[in-house]
Amino acid sequence: MGLLSLLFTSCGSSYTTTHIKDFRVYIETNDDEVRETVYELADEYNSDFGAEALTIVDEQEDANSYIRFISGLRARDNKLGLGQWITITSQEGRDLLPSNSSLQKTVMHTMEIDFDLENFRSKMDSRYEKASGQWRHLYHLFCHEVGHGFQMGHDTSKDSVMYRSIPDNSRPQVDYDDYFRRARKFFNEQYQ
Numbered sequence: 543m544g545l546l547s548l549l550f551t552s553c554g555s556s557y558t559t560t561h562i563k564d565f566r567v568y569i570e571t572n573d574d575e576v577r578e579t580v581y582e583l584a585d586e587y588n589s590d591f592g593a594e595a596l597t598i599v600d601e602q603e604d605a606n607s608y609i610r611f612i613s614g615l616r617a618r619d620n621k622l623g624l625g626q627w628i629t630i631t632s633q634e635g636r637d638l639l640p641s642n643s644s645l646q647k648t649v650m651h652t653m654e655i656d657f658d659l660e661n662f663r664s665k666m667d668s669r670y671e672k673a674s675g676q677w678r679h680l681y682h683l684f685c686h687e688v689g690h691g692f693q694m695g696h697d698t699s700k701d702s703v704m705y706r707s708i709p710d711n712s713r714p715q716v717d718y719d720d721y722f723r724r725a726r727k728f729f730n731e732q733y734q
Contacts, residue, residue, distance in 0.1 A: 547699060559647045563729055564692070566597045567653075568605030570657065576659075580609060583684040586672075590722055596688065597728065605679040606652045609692065614660035624656045625687030653691025657683070682716060683708050692728040 548640040566692045584596045599605050615621055630650040668676035685703050703721035 559649060562650045564597075565607045565651070565653060566599045567593065567607045567609055568599055568602045570602075570608055570610045573611075573663075574612060575666060579662070579669050579680070580684075582669050583681060586681060587685065587688065590718060591725060592722075595725065606650065607654065609655045609657070610660040612656045613659045616655060616661055616686050616688070622658050622661050623683050623687040623692030625653055626628060627691050628652045628654060638712065645696065651693075653688070655687045655691060657687070678716075679708070685718070685721060689725065692725050694724060694728075702723045 552695060567584070569577050571577055581598055584598050588594050615624070628651075630652065632648050632650075663678070665676040665680050668674045668680065671677060682703060686708055691706050694704050696706040699705060699717070701715050701717045703716055703718060
């Protein structure tokens, strides 16, 4: 499990909810260079986050989250990436418990991310020049889609990582500090 495998429990008069935020990500590709680029993006992400928010796993059965590469995603949907959060909820019913017991509910947080394969491949050699606009673009795109996985919506500020569109080369002013504050808050929130 990653460093940030967190369990949150909120108690009420009728239920207890446990939130599990342990993002174990499988990269769906046979392309070793694409896979290596995602590893580098995730390493930079975790470094900027300050802990292991994303754990890349080598075996699909160890994963609860996925990164996929779709050929023609940009041409078809005018998207360089698509990120979404998924919550899986399980409950233990009261009929099995004494009447004064609380309902047990577990919420597992996961994510699925798709990237346009052609855009990704065209910029992945920039991993050798991390200061380049192309690498900054890939990192910005990666952070943006992971942000959706961490339940962030689009922002109206053009400086925000979560602004609704990302140009082919990342904007010079991107507020990563605010973004990572929000990402850390997602892991630390107590849910009622």
